[in-house]
Amino acid sequence: MQHDGHVTTSDSAATRRRGPLDPRLLRRGRATLGYLIAGVAVGSATAVLTLVQASALARALGDIFATHTLTVLQQVFWLLVAVFAGKAVLAWLNQWLAHRAAAAVKSRLRRDVLAARLADPVDPGSSTASLVTLLTQGLDALDGYYSKYLPQLVLAVTVPLIIGIAILTADFASAIVVALTLPLIPIFMALVGWTTEARTRKRWLVQTRLAGHFADLVAGLPTLQVFGRARAQAEGLRRSEDAHRGETMGTLRISFLSALALELLSTLSVAIVAVGIGFRVVFDQVDLTTAFFVLILAPEVYLPVRQVGVHYHDAADGMAAAESAFAIIESAPTTPPRTASAPVPNAPRLSVDALSHTYPGAQAPALAPVGFDLHPGELLVVTGPSGCGKTTLLNALMGFIAPTAGRVLVDGAALDAASRRERIAWVGQTPGMISGTIADNVRLGDPDADDAAVRQALRQAGGGSLDPARGVGDDGEGLSAGERRRVAVARALLWVASGRADLLVLDEPTAGLDEGTETALLDALDGVTTVAVSHRPAVIARADRVLTLPAG
The missing domain is CATH 1.20.1560.10 (ABC transporter type 1, transmembrane domain)
Known part of the structure; x- marks a missing residue:
């Protein structure tokens, strides 16, 4: 459940008085x-x-x-x-x-x-x-x-x-x-x-x-x-x-x-x-x-x-x-104007150096200092008990939050959040869907993809049985949680296949999937630089590197 919240204003904005205009x-x-x-x-x-x-x-x-x-x-x-x-x-x-x-x-x-x-x-x-x-x-x-x-x-x-x-x-x-x-x-x-x-x-x-x-x-x-x-x-x-x-x-x-x-x-x-x-x-x-x-x-x-x-x-x-x-x-953080994404030349090397984060008002850090190097084509699996900072780590990698300390380097360069997000295909635990068809949702990864590319991406994600013409309601209505996750992974794989993204970030990608579907999805990740959060033994067994975060 999403916590009750409201759009807040800063103290100065709330207290200073504006003129009539x-x-x-x-x-x-x-x-x-x-x-x-x-x-x-x-x-x-x-x-x-x-x-x-x-x-x-x-x-x-x-x-x-x-x-x-x-x-x-x-x-x-x-x-x-x-x-x-x-x-x-x-x-x-x-x-x-x-x-x-x-x-x-x-x-x-x-x-x-x-x-x-x-x-x-x-x-x-x-x-x-x-x-x-x-x-x-x-x-x-x-x-x-x-x-x-x-x-x-x-x-x-x-x-x-x-x-x-x-x-x-x-x-x-x-x-x-x-x-x-x-x-x-x-x-x-x-x-x-x-x-x-x-x-x-x-x-x-x-x-x-x-x-x-x-x-x-x-x-x-x-x-x-x-x-x-x-x-x-x-x-x-x-x-x-x-x-x-x-x-x-x-x-x-x-x-x-x-x-x-x-x-x-x-x-x-x-x-x-x-x-x-x-x-x-x-x-x-x-x-x-x-x-x-x-x-x-x-x-x-x-x-x-x-x-x-x-x-x-x-x-x-x-x-x-x-x-x-x-x-x-x-x-909002200020970022320079961005141009259209262009194909990236090579798979990147991802380096994380002493990355940690403490949310405003919190006494303890949500993510203790962590560091790793991920080489092109490798699969890094992040695991650990609930509350240890796995989602916070992914948010920092994506540039959704500015970490309290540490750096995220891509090929040795500290890119701004917008530039980093352009090179990452991301699948969260509850991926968003648009109203339309399964094919429409997969094509969000590459609007120019033809029907054959859409079906190929679905097969790689373990969704070969899904009909691309099947209707999808608002926010994925009509799809089960597992089907929604497979469509989202197919979308991310299509984005990587288009050459515009070279890093895959996944949060519990195989949750709710059977063994055969899980194996098919993991096979599709071969050769793709991937960071995945997972507790599944099959995923951990396929990892090139495993990062275990300590309990918070």
Whole structure:
């Protein structure tokens, strides 16, 4: 069973506060920068249309009070219709641009996260369930960031500035009131945002923990049923669900309360402007048309800023998921760009020098210092009691982990992990399978292989009785454990036969196989430089070298 885990972030990443726009989103895609530039243009056009609307309405209302007739409405009606239509088109354009930017950034983040996980596939701080949650539901929450929060953020920068200048030219006293009260909203938003950020991050961790818990239960359900413990897990799952529900409701409470506070603050600010200008109209210090112009524009100054605070909660989930995605991307080992694999000229000599590894937080090493030399064409069998570090050794050879000490040399050279993996055909204890046919899975070792090569590889792996056209479901559904292992070994042998790999690394390759199939598989390894973990006597008997690891 896979242990429950979650995508973790480093302490510094979890504690430092990001601004309203994460610069890493700009670096991850030109779509965000392009949207911001277009958004400023759309916001400026929206502000201009708002000024035209306010000016037309103010003049119309002033004329109505002056002439006591409604004829002026006929003059401004079509102008207002055009303004409203223009604002609707701009709002649609803003949303369209936002959705395109969101799709581009999500696609880029997903590719980068997958690339980072492939560069560091053995990570005890992450689980498959949490990674799936992050790449699907988690990053999908960026839609709220781009479709609601970011458009309002752009409007909050452009619209209040343009409208504020218009109010300043019309009535200086009202502009002073707006200038003094408007900053109160972002200050309050920052206070609420810090609380929301911490609560949302906690909710995201609870959600990924729930996903990992559920995935563990599904994967281990057969084992739990065998031991009669399936029903006993319901209480633990219920506790995880209750924790997720509690965190979600807590986040919603903060959202509703902050929205109410922002509405109250902006309403009081507009009321102060209205009361002040009302008194000055009574004392003939301001004409009626100017008063209407300022009163119509005053709510438009506060609206975009207030909406930023309201929509921040729509963006919080996406920002928390993006933080987790960036933590994975930034923690991945950096490797130079790789070109397509080319055939290797000669079988390598593999040297391991004082290799050891201690996992973070562990007191004792998972792998005690070990060293060996493996010559071309030899079979090295690694054996030892459970927990002695056999899998850790294979992970270090593959470059899945960076060993605490020691070196792995190929032909005397210390290659980087990516270069080393290109030369290794790897078969783990639970090899992965794709949906398709057995032939499709074998051809992953060499996409150019013909049907005869596929059948030959299956025969060498002891799977001569398997039909290459037989269907395979998701993750090997429809294949037994032994059949899956034979298909995986055939895939690795085909990769070696293609000349692109010259070292075979196998973890319990003959487990679950009968004696005849085991013999056929071992015969196929003749002449192939191989490192295999096994406890089977037949495998050990065929080994050129045996490495016995001491108990941990």
